[in-house]
Amino acid sequence: MNKRIIIAGGGTGGHIFPAIAIAGALKQQDPSIEILFVGAQGKMEMEKVPQAGYKIEGITIAGFNRSSLIKNIGLPFKLIKSFFQVNRILRSFMPDAVVGVGGYSSFPVLRSAQAKGIPTFIHESNSFAGKSNILLGKKATHIFVATDGMEKFFPAGRISVVGNPVRSTIVQSKVTREEGIRFFGLDPAKQTVLSTGGSLGAKGINEAIAAHLDGFEKNGLQLIWQTGKPFAEQAASLSAGHGNIWTHDFIAQMEYAFAAADIVISRSGAMSIAELCVVQKPVVFVPFPFAAEDHQTANAQNLVNKKAGLLVKDSEAKDKLVDTVLALSKDTGWQTALKTNIGRLAITDAGDRIAGEILKEIALPPTAKKEAGNG
Structure with missing residues (x-):
């Protein structure tokens, strides 16, 4: 069967465009692979991802509003609803791996995948990791980062410094x-x-x-x-x-x-x-x-x-x-x-390196995957 991968996250171009770059690198290395994006309903990924030629499913999720606390009243209900939506997507699509690129829509997707034993991968683009990625990193199979010194946020043995993927x-x-x-x-x-x-x-x-x-x-x-x-x-x-x-x-x-x-x-x-x-x-x-x-x-x-x-x-x-x-x-x-x-500072192969590591991991037998996830 063809391998299936979910890429989750978005909210801004800083999350969406690297995700699209990773998807492109995966398709280049394995044209038979099936890719599904998951993002937040109403956010720009719902427009930009289809424009890039990929399918996307929207979930009901929102971030914490720091400027107006009253707007956060519905957050717990949205989060609970998003987990039900994600579980439906996971049952339907049956991914071999889930990749999180940041943005609040990535949290319920990767957390649910980890609970089901599905390999999860994180790309952290910044030198200061987001809170969601720090939590998810504890059980992630592999974490791709842009800069050195990220051991203060993630398990050192699972980190690869690859830079940031740039759109092809x-x-x-x-x-x-x-x-x-x-x-x-x-x-x-x-x-x-x-x-x-x-x-x-x-x-x-x-x-x-x-x-x-x-x-x-x-x-x-x-x-x-x-x-x-x-x-x-x-x-x-x-x-x-x-x-x-x-x-x-x-x-x-x-x-x-x-x-x-x-x-x-x-x-x-x-x-x-x-x-x-x-x-x-x-x-x-x-x-x-x-x-x-x-x-x-x-x-x-x-x-x-x-x-x-x-x-x-x-x-x-x-x-x-x-x-x-x-x-x-x-x-x-x-x-x-x-x-x-x-x-002199340009990195052009980050997407290829991320795609190669993901494809190598999902090709491993189950016992080897478990050892890699616990590394």
Whole structure:
């Protein structure tokens, strides 16, 4: 029989796109494999996963709302309901393994699989593991991590440091700068800045750009502005009549955006950094200030220390971000140095390594699997 694997998790592009990369690597190594995604109903994975060509089942689950405690009243009921839904999915699909990529929808899926003795695998993209992954890691068959030093979160004998999987559409992209510029209807003769706040947008970055929008045109720059949904309407209104600005809430074909960009403005989540290393662009990072343990600042500072990126604090973005970008646009030597240094950090085979380990594990006889799970 064909092997069957469930991939669970989502919520943001930082979880969804690595999951899709892992799925692609699994299919490449074993084209007969059957893959089913499980995500949270109403979240972006329910749209993005089918667009990538995979089936997905939605479960009724939600995360803890820190800003409004009253909204958490229904959480226990949703969690209980999600476990019933997951058990139905597991009985129906009968997976040989379950892979968790983070996001609250991964918890009931992996926990239920572990209770049934199904091999489970975790990919932790950040240098600070999430609470769900820490709990799940105690019984996981194997844990794939992006950085060293993760023994403080997971059993050391089950950890593999592999980096973060980058979408094949980006790793294998042959899109030229001219094709990228043409895709957005811009001018190939002008330097182009790409601003991306991640799949959900970035308030600090958007407000900084909005406050200094005329600075791009005055300095001969054009802007590809991915805003996220909350800021999309305001950005469209501000950009009206500016031929040097393309704006939208989401860019589905990021390979064109990266190809078009001469300079990138970005948050510094683990997956964003992994992609930016692969595409080798000069980047001004604006870390999300409320990330757990402020890990986005640590991520960005690590690149700054290697002269592979620039950092502007979110609290200072309105005053400093656009000026930093303008200064960088006028110094091509600086741009070249940043491109060279960030490119040295690229990892392009993380998905292949994860897929290979999963396929090796599920090919083992049951006794060997049990020993590996207890390792």
